[in-house]
Amino acid sequence: MSSSLILWIIIGIVCLVADILTSAFLFVWFTVGAIFALIAYTLKYSIVVQFSVFVIVSVILVAVCYPLIKKNIKKNIKPTALRESTYKGKKIIIDREMQDNNAVKLDGVLWNIKNDDIVLKEGDKIEITGIDGNRVLVKKCDY
16 A cells, blocks of 8 residues: 555545534545545556645635535524523522522522612512623512
């Protein structure tokens, strides 16, 4: 086996494995470039031509196909909602700890409220209206 044959096989496999592990659809184009370099090898072209074919094919595919794939993935796959986004609309009854800290306890974590004009009292009923950074927006409500 020729060393350039082994080189292109290793590059192709490594790039394919890297793409599978990262799910980025970035390294797969280098695998295709390695396949084209293997074709150049079988046609008995020099290593310089093989390397040029690898670089040209890989760069063209990365420049053209990668943005198309990324755009298509973003359009078809909904992003995973952050845990905090599930808090919106949640209704809570204030307990002593929340009152003392003027904060809201969500999933065991105290969140400061952004509405500074609202003072929480034990037994108050509030609703989370949103999240702003590391603070929650609340409004008093009646169940």
